[in-house]
Amino acid sequence: MSRIPVLGEFEQIVLLAVLRLGDNAYGVTIRTEITECTGREPAPGALYTTLDRLEEKGLLTSRFGDPTPQRGGRAKRYFMVNAAGVKTVAYSQRCYRRLLEGLNLPGVSHA
């Protein structure tokens, strides 16, 4: 049975943000999504190194879109969570839910 990689907190946040964005997940939108959902704006350096690390771990794939004049002819780098990434983040979330069972934290539902 292959080992499921261990995810750090920020890695999980990034994966979930990419999943939520679907086909439109690139640096700017991922950053905005994380800011809106967590209330914290991630540093650009932290975000891009995490995206690279997740790709190296085989949990994300990236592709370059077409260059656009609004970005000075620079292409967007789109990210997608692959099957291994979905499996890994789902496993991490199940672990969190098991740890939450029996706890009554404010603002956290157990549905």
Next chain:
Amino acid sequence: MRKAEIAELILSLFTSRDRAASTVGDLEENTTGRGARWFWLGVFRTASSLFWSSFAAEPLFIASIGFRGLVLNLSCYLVLFICMLVLASVFGLFAGLHFISLSAANSLSLGWVFSLVGRIAVCTVQFQTGRWIARRARDKEMAACAAFLIVQTMVMQIMGEFLFGGRWLGALTSGPHSTAAPITGASLAIDNLMSLIALFSGAIWVRRRFVNDFKFTGI
């Protein structure tokens, strides 16, 4: 936009050209309404994160390159030192045999020539060390050069303090200085800066496949 090209050049030292371009595009898109200061802060924070992640991904590998680079570097300096010693002995012999006259003016000129030759030789050694390190660093050239500098500084400090009483440290790290050209703090700082530039230039020379396509317009 010129600032974007410079930013791409900086980031391409730490990641591939395509990724550097894409990241700069993202930062430009985010800069709307935030100003150039935010853009450059983003560029340098991204560069420093990429630089640090190179270390963190394979610390032992990077450290080993730093150590091996230091061994090569010290060997080259030893050879250089022996050559300078031989050259000085030959000049001394010629002066002793009265083939050349060592007046005060001649001594001063010879001193400056030795000093200049020494500085050029040191920069050449550092440049070649940078190239050697970069060829083995597997896309982590800047981190490997920084590891080399850290290891070199530590070893030189130890050698200087405990073995040679500090006097030979300046000669080994900054290049031979003529006694006719007094060592000043500014002179040592300039020599160290030149060594640093030569080292990273050698590494960037190997990495130039990532930066070769840049065309600067009137920079």
